[in-house]
Amino acid sequence: MFIQLNKKFKSKKLNVCVIGLGYVGLPLAEAFSKYFQVVGFDISKKRVEQLRKNYDSNQIKNKNKKFQKNLFFTKNLKDISHCDIFIITVPTPVNKKNQPDLFFLNHAINNLIKVNLKNKFIILESTIFPTLSNEYIKKIENKTNLRMNEDFCFGYSPERINPGDNIKTLKTIDKIVSCPSVRGLKFLNIFYKKIVNKIHTCSVLAEAEMAKIIENTQRDINISFINEISIVCDKLNLNFPSVLKLASTKWNFLKFTPGLVGGHCISVDPYYLTYILKKNKYNPRVILSGRQVNENYPKYIYKIIKKRITKKIKNVLIAGLAYKENCNDIRNSKSINLGKIFKNRGYNVNFFDPHVQLKKINNIPVVKSLKNNFYDVIVICVRHSIFFDSSNKYKFCKIAKSNSLIYDVKRGMFC
Amino acid sequence: MFIQLNKKFKSKKLNVCVIGLGYVGLPLAEAFSKYFQVVGFDISKKRVEQLRKNYDSNQIKNKNKKFQKNLFFTKNLKDISHCDIFIITVPTPVNKKNQPDLFFLNHAINNLIKVNLKNKFIILESTIFPTLSNEYIKKIENKTNLRMNEDFCFGYSPERINPGDNIKTLKTIDKIVSCPSVRGLKFLNIFYKKIVNKIHTCSVLAEAEMAKIIENTQRDINISFINEISIVCDKLNLNFPSVLKLASTKWNFLKFTPGLVGGHCISVDPYYLTYILKKNKYNPRVILSGRQVNENYPKYIYKIIKKRITKKIKNVLIAGLAYKENCNDIRNSKSINLGKIFKNRGYNVNFFDPHVQLKKINNIPVVKSLKNNFYDVIVICVRHSIFFDSSNKYKFCKIAKSNSLIYDVKRGMFC
Numbered sequence: 001m002f003i004q005l006n007k008k009f010k011s012k013k014l015n016v017c018v019i020g021l022g023y024v025g026l027p028l029a030e031a032f033s034k035y036f037q038v039v040g041f042d043i044s045k046k047r048v049e050q051l052r053k054n055y056d057s058n059q060i061k062n063k064n065k066k067f068q069k070n071l072f073f074t075k076n077l078k079d080i081s082h083c084d085i086f087i088i089t090v091p092t093p094v095n096k097k098n099q100p101d102l103f104f105l106n107h108a109i110n111n112l113i114k115v116n117l118k119n120k121f122i123i124l125e126s127t128i129f130p131t132l133s134n135e136y137i138k139k140i141e142n143k144t145n146l147r148m149n150e151d152f153c154f155g156y157s158p159e160r161i162n163p164g165d166n167i168k169t170l171k172t173i174d175k176i177v178s179c180p181s182v183r184g185l186k187f188l189n190i191f192y193k194k195i196v197n198k199i200h201t202c203s204v205l206a207e208a209e210m211a212k213i214i215e216n217t218q219r220d221i222n223i224s225f226i227n228e229i230s231i232v233c234d235k236l237n238l239n240f241p242s243v244l245k246l247a248s249t250k251w252n253f254l255k256f257t258p259g260l261v262g263g264h265c266i267s268v269d270p271y272y273l274t275y276i277l278k279k280n281k282y283n284p285r286v287i288l289s290g291r292q293v294n295e296n297y298p299k300y301i302y303k304i305i306k307k308r309i310t311k312k313i314k315n316v317l318i319a320g321l322a323y324k325e326n327c328n329d330i331r332n333s334k335s336i337n338l339g340k341i342f343k344n345r346g347y348n349v350n351f352f353d354p355h356v357q358l359k360k361i362n363n364i365p366v367v368k369s370l371k372n373n374f375y376d377v378i379v380i381c382v383r384h385s386i387f388f389d390s391s392n393k394y395k396f397c398k399i400a401k402s403n404s405l406i407y408d409v410k411r412g413m414f415c
Numbered sequence: 416m417f418i419q420l421n422k423k424f425k426s427k428k429l430n431v432c433v434i435g436l437g438y439v440g441l442p443l444a445e446a447f448s449k450y451f452q453v454v455g456f457d458i459s460k461k462r463v464e465q466l467r468k469n470y471d472s473n474q475i476k477n478k479n480k481k482f483q484k485n486l487f488f489t490k491n492l493k494d495i496s497h498c499d500i501f502i503i504t505v506p507t508p509v510n511k512k513n514q515p516d517l518f519f520l521n522h523a524i525n526n527l528i529k530v531n532l533k534n535k536f537i538i539l540e541s542t543i544f545p546t547l548s549n550e551y552i553k554k555i556e557n558k559t560n561l562r563m564n565e566d567f568c569f570g571y572s573p574e575r576i577n578p579g580d581n582i583k584t585l586k587t588i589d590k591i592v593s594c595p596s597v598r599g600l601k602f603l604n605i606f607y608k609k610i611v612n613k614i615h616t617c618s619v620l621a622e623a624e625m626a627k628i629i630e631n632t633q634r635d636i637n638i639s640f641i642n643e644i645s646i647v648c649d650k651l652n653l654n655f656p657s658v659l660k661l662a663s664t665k666w667n668f669l670k671f672t673p674g675l676v677g678g679h680c681i682s683v684d685p686y687y688l689t690y691i692l693k694k695n696k697y698n699p700r701v702i703l704s705g706r707q708v709n710e711n712y713p714k715y716i717y718k719i720i721k722k723r724i725t726k727k728i729k730n731v732l733i734a735g736l737a738y739k740e741n742c743n744d745i746r747n748s749k750s751i752n753l754g755k756i757f758k759n760r761g762y763n764v765n766f767f768d769p770h771v772q773l774k775k776i777n778n779i780p781v782v783k784s785l786k787n788n789f790y791d792v793i794v795i796c797v798r799h800s801i802f803f804d805s806s807n808k809y810k811f812c813k814i815a816k817s818n819s820l821i822y823d824v825k826r827g828m829f830c
Contacts, residue, residue, distance in 0.1 A: 130651050130653060131651065160665060168666060173665075173666065174664045174665065174666070176661050176664060198664075200661060200664045202657065202661055204653070204654065204657070206651065206653055207653055207654060207657050207658050207661060208661060210648065210651070210653055210658045211658050211661035211662040212662075214644050214658065214662050215662050215665045215667075215668050217640075218637075218640060218662075218668065218669060219667070221636065221637075221640050221701070222633075222636075222637070222669070224701050225632075225633060225636050225701050225702075228699055228700065228701045228702065229629050231697070232688070232692060232697065232699060233625065235692065235695050235697045236545050236546065236621065236625070236691065236692075236695060238545060238619070238621055238622055238625055239619065239622060242617065242619070242622050243622050243625045243626050243629065244626075246591050246615060246617055246622060246623060246626035247626040247627075247629050247630050247633075249589045249591060249613075249615045250575060250588075250589065250630045251583060251588065251589070252630075252634070253630050253633065254633060254637070254669065273647070276651065277647060277650065277651075280650050280651060282646070282647065282650045284643055284647060285643065285704040285707055285708055286636070286639050286640050286643045286701070286704045286705055286708055287640075287643065288704075289700040289701045289703075289704035290701055292700055293700055293701055
């Protein structure tokens with residue numbers, strides 16, 4: 001199969017399919033479409049229709065740029081059956097019990113099993129727990145009677161897309177590719193080299209799966225540590241920003257800031273790892289303690305604000321719903337949790353995030369403009385650039401009442 | 416009191432006393448002795464006698480250099496009563512229950528209370544838990560009837576000495592000074608400016624106390640995370656060094672290595688913080704989970720080595736007892752714990768560390784030379800430069816048997 005694939009690669013006749021057209025899949029499809037015919041596949045009719053009209057609701061694509069002509073979007077399986085490479089970039093979220101929800105991934109694999117996979121290369125980019133790629137290989141072998149490395153190939157290449165970052169782009173972020181087949185790995189290397197500057201190869205799928213998960217888990221733990229320190233400073237009546245600033249004067253202090261850890265990666269990946277570890281009868285203490293502190297951080301923020309409230313007040317503004325600055329991704333947003341906490345305690349809550357197009361979330365209105373002299377409490381969860389005026393001050397200060405409580409989550413302080 | 420102190424400072428007639436002449440105190444006494452008369456005070460007769468003979472058993476001082484003439488060593492209180500500044504750098508270890516053992520610090524403060532503290536400035540450099548400086552101020556006020564800021568002054572300036580580091584030296588490491596008195600803080604600033612390039616001031620003692628503790632605790636947690644990942648990789652049969660190498664190709668992955676966390680700072684400071692937090696009815700999850708993983712890491716190392724032992728073997732070498740490379744500090748050494756674990760299970764254990772002068776530790780011999788073809792297991796705990804030959808390979812490989820198990824703790828792998 002590799003002779004044929006390499007031939008097609010060299011003659012640029014390779015047909016590439018990207019399954020899942022979100023934050024990861026769309027930029028990937030765009031990048032490969034500069035070199036090959038690419039079919040972008042998504043199960044959402046709405047998403048496919050919008051992309052066909054050159055509209056990306058995720059706001060990742062440049063608004064004025066049109067997609068390459070050899071990038072075609074579809075939701076029909078028959079449009080992808082001719083493809084040689086299938087890159088899976090579907091979401092891998094957790095369910096309500098914080099266990100891996102593999103619905104989208106299973107759906108994608110089951111769809112591929114329906115396609116004739118003879119001589120095809122499947123590349124998984126979604127974050128998964130270690131050993132899962134091998135399970136899918138076995139599944140495909142069982143259902144199709146095709147043999148891995150002979151009839152079809154399977155590789156894992158974890159995505160490292162950093163939405164909203166114009167410096168660390170798909171091209172400049174080092175990429176890991178892994179495949180147990182020597183020829184498969186060689187192919188992945190030349191294939192991704194088209195769109196990424198630097199590739200690192202690995203012959204063990206589970207090692208690449210693990211590497212991806214620990215990158216995000218390390219970040220989760222470091223934020224949880226800073227969050228815990230902010231809680232601890234409050235307990236001891238110490239000024240947290242001042243403590244953090246002092247510690248930061250040590251050459252090797254890691255300058256993390258406190259925050260509401262949400263999004264589709266950092267707040268999810270540690271649970272994927274935990275899931276497979278618990279199945280192997282291991283309880284990862286450090287990893288889980290980090291999760292626990294970060295999961296409970298909205299409650300802590302509610303508590304410290306509540307402590308400052310001296311009279312009966314009503315109106316609360318939660319500003320910044322996205323999981324990080326200058327993006328519109330509200331998956332697992334802990335700002336939304338914070339809003340719910342206030343709402344459940346009888347406050348009148350407004351959400352505010354100009355990046356987010358929704359009108360209501362959990363029955364809380366997402367307001368488009370802010371009322372003057374109205375909010376008793378303003379919580380700024382994320383530092384979107386549009387929140388600052390030209391002199392780098394929060395615009396919220398202007399619309400606040402003289403006695404409004406304004407809490408800046410990322411600095412861990414009232415301002 | 417500050418008019419007098421500033422006058423003495425300007426005319427270089429300030430008398431400085433450093434209490435505790437260990438890894439922190441001796442370099443500090445040396446540095447100040449270039450500008451002022453300095454008395455180095457230590458309760459150990461042996462230490463004082465050795466220093467008087469220009470011998471530093473900690474091997475921090477350059478062997479061939481003699482101390483300045485205006486640096487005098489003593490163990491007698493009467494020799495320090497004329498001093499204007501008292502810098503306390505005594506150890507602050509934990510007891511067997513991992514609770515703060517303030518014996519040395521209490522002893523130093525009690526000694527100072529015996530001296531007339533009128534117009535004197537006490538500076539504490541030892542690592543302590545937040546709020547403790549204030550307790551000592553109250554104690555001094557109660558016992559001496561002197562008033563803080565009027566009759567005497569108390570400052571906290573956490574040490575950041577990095578033994579064995581020739582680049583990050585006392586002079587080039589940023590220093591925090593804290594004092595609730597404005598004039599006191601001003602004095603600390605000009606005083607330390609003599610020996611340190613950059614000073615950061617803080618008017619709240621407990622904030623500086625906290626800053627110091629979180630610096631080391633952050634390091635403890637990051638190492639514990641990597642240690643946990645090494646355990647997890649073993650559980651899932653993944654090659655840990657390979658996983659770590661792959662993850663390190665991400666631009667923001669923090670390149671910590673696994674290890675036996677010992678020494679007088681990183682393995683101790685989190686317990687100081689935990690102590691005061693538990694007193695305030697708070698259980699720091701992340702901090703304690705890190706400690707737990709690091710405390711148990713010697714047991715894990717024993718376990719993975721044991722798994723590899725297939726026949727009856729006897730001789731175990733534990734190489735590298737100091738808590739970090741190229742130093743001889745064996746306080747809280749976890750390599751020693753590891754040796755005890757093997758010994759308790761009937762193995763014949765030898766310790767080896769050319770930096771350490773002792774003949775026996777916990778009834779385990781510290782050998783001076785290694786036997787050829789003798790050791791069945793060699794555990795290299797620390798990467799001392801002297802462990803490597805000219806081609807940067809471990810010297811141990813040469814004396815090992817062909818079937819010796821050699822485990823490199825810092826790389827988390829058998830070699």
